[in-house]
Amino acid sequence: EIVMTQSPATLSVSPGERATLSCRASQSVSSNLAWYQQTPGQAPRLLIYGASTRATGIPARFSGSRSGTEFTLTISSLQSEDFAVYYCQQYNNWPLYTFGQGTKLEI
Amino acid sequence: EVQLVESGGGLVQPGGSLRLSCAASGFTFSSFPMSWVRQAPGKGLEWVSAVTGSGGNTYYADSVKGRFTISRDNSLNTLFLQMNSLRADDTAVYYCAKATTSWFYDCWGQGTLVTVSS
Numbered sequence: 001e002i003v004m005t006q007s008p009a010t011l012s013v014s015p016g017e018r019a020t021l022s023c024r025a026s027q028s029v030s031s032n033l034a035w036y037q038q039t040p041g042q043a044p045r046l047l048i049y050g051a052s053t054r055a056t057g058i059p060a061r062f063s064g065s066r067s068g069t070e071f072t073l074t075i076s077s078l079q080s081e082d083f084a085v086y087y088c089q090q091y092n093n094w095p096l097y098t099f100g101q102g103t104k105l106e107i
Numbered sequence: 108e109v110q111l112v113e114s115g116g117g118l119v120q121p122g123g124s125l126r127l128s129c130a131a132s133g134f135t136f137s138s139f140p141m142s143w144v145r146q147a148p149g150k151g152l153e154w155v156s157a158v159t160g161s162g163g164n165t166y167y168a169d170s171v172k173g174r175f176t177i178s179r180d181n182s183l184n185t186l187f188l189q190m191n192s193l194r195a196d197d198t199a200v201y202y203c204a205k206a207t208t209s210w211f212y213d214c215w216g217q218g219t220l221v222t223v224s225s
Binding site for chain 2: 032034036042043044045046049050055087089091094095096097098099100101102
């Protein structure tokens with residue numbers, strides 16, 4: 001099983017500042033990595049796929065990148081609606097997908 | 108607009124059964140693989156089961172293998188999850204998710220809560 005490790009578990013940032021979230025895969029997943037945002041009581045929402053492609057309707061302040069098995073989600077200027085939990089997910093081996101444990105982004 | 112609506116959750120005793128449904132609309136249901144993903148209270152996301160577009164191939168996490176059965180009725184645009192021999196650690200919100208042709212999930216339902224307790 002591919003293990004996805006996210007860091008930090010909680011990130012405290014002020015509105016307008018930049019947030020950087022990390023995700024590491026235990027083995028190569030190529031660029032088959034997605035990021036999801038989840039607010040309380042809601043379903044996950046796709047933000048990024050292919051490690052760096054924004055999903056339809058996602059603001060440009062969200063960006064993703066890859067370096068080997070290290071992945072990064074950057075939110076350039078935090079808005080109030082961005083405070084949520086973020087999950088990375090590898091989809092390299094259908095359907096045995098695995099998720100990171102999540103990063104809570106708080107004010 | 109793509110929409111997934113789950114139903115069928117509720118309170119069940121340990122050892123009991125439930126059948127979840129996920130009604131799909133806004134896309135050609137039979138063309139896409141579908142999955143169930145669950146989230147225990149206050150925890151992260153766990154893949155549970157998946158089925159190909161035709162329904163011919165099914166897959167399960169080790170934690171549910173032999174107890175859960177995934178199926179789909181493409182004529183009804185509906186995905187199912189039959190859950191038997193339920194245990195306390197099956198308590199979670201269950202989401203259905205649509206996979207794209209590139210295999211990532213692009214749409215999720217709102218979830219249905221399953222509580223296993225005596």
